[in-house]
Structures are given as C-alpha cells and as structure tokens.
Amino acid sequence: MAILGNIIKGFIEIKDTFSSEVDPVEAQKNVLKELLNTAKDTDFGRYYDFDKILKSDDLTTAFSEKIPYFDYNKIHKEWWSNLQEGAENVTWPGHPKYFALSSGTTGKTSKRIPVTNDMIDAIKQAGINQVFSLSHFDLEADFFEKEIMMLGSSTDLQENSNHLEGEISGITASNIPYWFRSYYKPGADIAKIDNWDERVQRIADNAKNWDIGAISGIPSWIELMLQKVIEHHQLNHIHEIWPNLQVYTSGGVAFSPYEKSFKALLGHPITVIDTYLASEGFMAFQARPETNAMQLVTDNGIYFEFVPFKPEYVKQDGSLIPEAPAITLQDVQLNQEYVLIISTVSGAWRYEIGDTIEFTDIKRAEIIITGRTKFFLNTVGSQLSVNKMDDALQKLEEAFNTKIPEYTICAKRFEDGEFYHSWYLGVDDDLDAEAVSEALDDFLKVANKNYKVARSKALKGVKVTLIDPAIFYEWNAANKKKGGQVKMERVMNEDKFQQWETFVSSQS
Incomplete structure (x- = not known):
C-alpha cells in the first residue's frame, strides 16, 4: 500500500478543498500595485514616475500610458546592460543573482535575462500550485511516491562577475526545494554535465535504478532521451523499464506536433500536462484534465497585458508599433489572438515576450499558445500562425499514417519570380513529396481563409521537402546547443532559410 503516497495525495486534496478560488482580474490589479510599490525607488521607477502612477485613480491606464513597450533589445540597451556592469536597483531592487541565457529560436547570440530571488520564489510557488492542481487529475496514490525526471539544461551555472548564468531550466533545477531532492532525477551529479550526449548516456546507464x-x-x-534509454536497454517501449511512468509535463513548445511520435515510445497512455515556463517567468500551467489549455498565474509576480495580434500592430521583426493598444485581463475576448506583454518581479516592464496566445476560458484565465510574433507568416498575406501550421501537420500525420515531429517553413521567392511556401518536414517514412504538398495545401485552404485568398493571388504554391528528423536536431546542435530550452524555429526568413538549405544539403 502506498502509505506516503496516500498521505501526500490526501494533503493535496484537502489543500485544494480549503483553498479559496482566485479572482484573476482582482489578483492582477494587486500584482501590478505590488510591482510598482516594490520598484518605485529603482532607476526605472524614478524615471517613469511610479510614485505618480500609484496615486492615479486608474492604475492600469496610467501604467500603460506612461511606460512604453520594451522588447529584449530595447530594455537591454537602455536598462539591463547596466546590470552586466554590476549596477544595482536598475529595474528591480538589488542586483539579480542569476541571468537566464536564452537564444530562443532566432539565432546563436544569447540574451541575458535577469532572474531575481523574487522570481525564483515566484517560480517555486507556481510549481507548488501546479502540484496542488494534480488533485483534479485521476492519479493513483502511489504516483506521489515515484521519482520525477526533469530534463533541462545543465545545472553547472557559469560565474560571470557577480552573478551566475545558465538556461532557466538549469537555474530552476539548481534551486529545487530541499524536500524535493530525493524525488528529483537524474540527480545533481548528472544534471551538472554540460555535454548533452554524455548526460543522456549517463541517464540511460542509470535508468534501471x-x-x-x-x-x-x-x-x-525528451523524445531523444527516451529513444536513447530504449535503445540502450533493447526495449520495445519506455514502460518496460519505467512501468510506473504516469505523467509527462510538457513545456517550451506546443506538444501537438510531437504527440504521435511521443506516444509511439510508450507502452500505455499517460497524462500529458502542459506548462508555460519561459526565461522570463512561470506564466501558466494546465490546472484541470478537461482541457489542454493552461491557466495564467495571475497572483504571483507577473502582470499581464494583451495586444490584439493584427498585422497593423506588428512590425516585420515581430515587435509592436508604439501605438498598439493593450488591454487587461478584464477586457479580453474569446477567438482573438493576442501578443502577450508582461511586467515581472525580475524587472521586466511591459515586455514583449514574443508569444501569441488565445483565451479558451476567460473566467478561469485559461489560454493556449498560438505561436510567435516572429513566426507569423504573412509575407504574401497568408496570415499563418504556428497553431494553424501545427494543426495542418497533425492532419497530414493522419492522412499519411506517419509521424512528423519537426518542420520549418519559409515564404521564398523561386527562380520564376513567384512566392512559394517552402516546407521541410521531418519524416522517417518513404512518402510522395508531391502528394504531401497537395494535401498540406488543401488542409491550409480549409483552415485559414486568408491563406486561401493568398493562394489565389500572390502565393503561387507549396513545395515540400522530406528529410530525416535527425537533421533538425543536428541543425540545433550546430547553431545553438543540444538539449535544454533549445527549440526549432518554425518560420525562417529567406537569409536564414538559405543557411538551412545549405546545411541540409551538407547532411545528405
């Protein structure tokens, strides 16, 4: 009998029963007031008159009217770069102990995003709240006695002057609560290994323990790690060595493109729970099994604003025009994509994180991530967001009985002077590229009326190239680094796409 598991599960259920339900709108008002109060004496707070904003009758409007939008380049140039020189009290009190390195999906150059102690505490609290939400899922008591594999970047953080640097997954893993350490795998020693292949090999070596x-x-x-363990131990599926695996917590990118290939590694179904943890903070997590949407963390160190995702508000590089209107949680609507804007306890202010979201339940503040502002493909008016691309790829998987875990696309002008959507799809099966191209085109015409219009005008057609999925992982390894928070760019500009095609040719 799972005695400890029953105790933990019982505590979680009792905690959930007696916890008062958060009012997301009121919680957000309180978070904004706390952020402004805490940072009013920083350089940023004095420059933008936080004291005056706090005295306003309409705090949210005064805040949005006084402070401009910041993307990473703007806030780093004007404010965060001073932190690299050791300055204190710049955009948040004190000096951050950590900086999260993030190249995202756009290139080799790492961003350095401050991670304060307040943010570490906020991430821990959000994680605890997610654990409490497991009471809503049908999990057996013995689940709460099992170990948890957290596969991120190395926890061997690098010293740089008076702070430590690493990817956010490595920073958070190096700050796990003491009571959680006995559950945490692969453990501190393996988690410190910087070389991805060596770390995964050590995981495979120890998996049976x-x-x-x-x-x-x-x-x-995660897929590559599971494949390595299966191969190393000559298994049919991962449940032959980890029979009690019940939950996968996904994050960083949409899970849907990987769903079919991921399930092929399992012996039986497991519960998949989505999370939204970025270098800038823990934004949201799936709090109930009835939906795959995630609930925004509205009461814990992050204030959210939302800009309608419309071409007239977004520049070619994905940043917002200064006049783009932002609304609060109180005024959002269903069936509308928004550019997400955050202000945080790490000293990010009206910060364009680069993601687009859509609300599925306004009362619960539940969202899905629909894509990236930089990955919005609108070169010829097609207005394709990543979620539409992901949906089309799922339909291809069904139609051709295949798995397509990776892809990238470019609106490219070919030799005839016409624009085509050039797709590279990662598949193991021997498929007819022309048939796949026609099916993909048809799916997108049905899913997106703007795409259908573009196909009758400026967009000449679709060209599909089928390649080994491993090439995508090698591209990431060559351009960034294996593992951790590294994600494949779904949409490339023509210059980057030319580099990609040269790389693909070199792998043949």
Whole structure:
C-alpha cells in the first residue's frame, strides 16, 4: 500500500478543498500595485514616475500610458546592460543573482535575462500550485511516491562577475526545494554535465535504478532521451523499464506536433500536462484534465497585458508599433489572438515576450499558445500562425499514417519570380513529396481563409521537402546547443532559410 503516497495525495486534496478560488482580474490589479510599490525607488521607477502612477485613480491606464513597450533589445540597451556592469536597483531592487541565457529560436547570440530571488520564489510557488492542481487529475496514490525526471539544461551555472548564468531550466533545477531532492532525477551529479550526449548516456546507464513516475522537459529532447534509454536497454517501449511512468509535463513548445511520435515510445497512455515556463517567468500551467489549455498565474509576480495580434500592430521583426493598444485581463475576448506583454518581479516592464496566445476560458484565465510574433507568416498575406501550421501537420500525420515531429517553413521567392511556401518536414517514412504538398495545401485552404485568398493571388504554391528528423536536431546542435530550452524555429526568413538549405544539403 502506498502509505506516503496516500498521505501526500490526501494533503493535496484537502489543500485544494480549503483553498479559496482566485479572482484573476482582482489578483492582477494587486500584482501590478505590488510591482510598482516594490520598484518605485529603482532607476526605472524614478524615471517613469511610479510614485505618480500609484496615486492615479486608474492604475492600469496610467501604467500603460506612461511606460512604453520594451522588447529584449530595447530594455537591454537602455536598462539591463547596466546590470552586466554590476549596477544595482536598475529595474528591480538589488542586483539579480542569476541571468537566464536564452537564444530562443532566432539565432546563436544569447540574451541575458535577469532572474531575481523574487522570481525564483515566484517560480517555486507556481510549481507548488501546479502540484496542488494534480488533485483534479485521476492519479493513483502511489504516483506521489515515484521519482520525477526533469530534463533541462545543465545545472553547472557559469560565474560571470557577480552573478551566475545558465538556461532557466538549469537555474530552476539548481534551486529545487530541499524536500524535493530525493524525488528529483537524474540527480545533481548528472544534471551538472554540460555535454548533452554524455548526460543522456549517463541517464540511460542509470535508468534501471530509478522508478520514474513523471518526466518534464521540451518534447523534442525528451523524445531523444527516451529513444536513447530504449535503445540502450533493447526495449520495445519506455514502460518496460519505467512501468510506473504516469505523467509527462510538457513545456517550451506546443506538444501537438510531437504527440504521435511521443506516444509511439510508450507502452500505455499517460497524462500529458502542459506548462508555460519561459526565461522570463512561470506564466501558466494546465490546472484541470478537461482541457489542454493552461491557466495564467495571475497572483504571483507577473502582470499581464494583451495586444490584439493584427498585422497593423506588428512590425516585420515581430515587435509592436508604439501605438498598439493593450488591454487587461478584464477586457479580453474569446477567438482573438493576442501578443502577450508582461511586467515581472525580475524587472521586466511591459515586455514583449514574443508569444501569441488565445483565451479558451476567460473566467478561469485559461489560454493556449498560438505561436510567435516572429513566426507569423504573412509575407504574401497568408496570415499563418504556428497553431494553424501545427494543426495542418497533425492532419497530414493522419492522412499519411506517419509521424512528423519537426518542420520549418519559409515564404521564398523561386527562380520564376513567384512566392512559394517552402516546407521541410521531418519524416522517417518513404512518402510522395508531391502528394504531401497537395494535401498540406488543401488542409491550409480549409483552415485559414486568408491563406486561401493568398493562394489565389500572390502565393503561387507549396513545395515540400522530406528529410530525416535527425537533421533538425543536428541543425540545433550546430547553431545553438543540444538539449535544454533549445527549440526549432518554425518560420525562417529567406537569409536564414538559405543557411538551412545549405546545411541540409551538407547532411545528405
């Protein structure tokens, strides 16, 4: 009998029963007031008159009217770069202990995003709240006695002057609560290994010694880790070595493109729970099994604003025009994509994180991530967002009985002077590229009326190239680094796409 598991599960259920339900709108008003009060004496707070904003009758309007939008380049140039020189009290009190390195999906150059102690505390609290939400899922008591595999970047953080640097997954893993350490795998020693291949090999070597009940990480790298364990131990599926694996906590990218290939590694179905943890903070997590949407963390260190995702508000580079209107949680609507804007306890202010979201339940503040502002494909008026691309790829998987875990696309002008959507799809099966191209085109015409209009005008057609999925992982390894928070760029500009095609040719 799972005595400890029953105790933990019972505590979680009791905690959920007696917890008062958060009013997201009121919680957000309180978060904004706390952020402004805490930072009013920083350089940023004095420059933008936080004291005056706090005295306003309409705090949210005064805040949005006084402070401009910041993307990473703007806030780093004007404010965060001073932190690299050791300055204190710049955009948040004190000096951050950590900086999260993030190249995202756009290139080799790492961003350095401050991670304060307040943000570490906020991430821990959001994680605890997510654990409490497991009471809504039908999990057996013994699940709460099993170990948890967290596969992120190395926890061996690098010293740089008076702070430590690493990817956010490595920073958070190095700050796990003491009571959680006995559950945490692969453990401190293996987690410190910087070389991805060596770390995964060590995981495979030790896999038989662990009783894993849950795994967490970016889908593409989790898949590679599971494949390595299966291959190393000559298994048919991962449940032959981890029979009690019940939960996968996905994050970083949409899970849907990986769903079919991921399930092929399992012996039986498991519960998949989506999370939204970025370098800038823990934004949202799936709080109930009836939906795959995630609930915004509205009461814990992050204030959210939302800009309608319309071409007239977004520049070619994905940043917002200064006049783009922002609304609060109180005024959002269903069936509308928004550019997400955040202000946080790490000193990010009206910060364009680069993601687009859509609300599925306004009362619960539940969202889905629909894509990236930089990955919005509108070169010839097609207005394709990543979620529409993901949906089309799922339909291709069904139509051709195949798995397509990776893809990238470019609106490219070919030799005839016409624009085509050039797709590279990662598949193991021997498919007819022309048939796949026609089916993909048809799916998108049905899913997106703007795409259908573009296909009758400026967009000449679709060209599909089928390649080994491993080439995508090698591209990431060559351009960034294996594992961790590294994600494949779904949409490339023509210059980047030319580099991609040269790289693909070199792998043939």
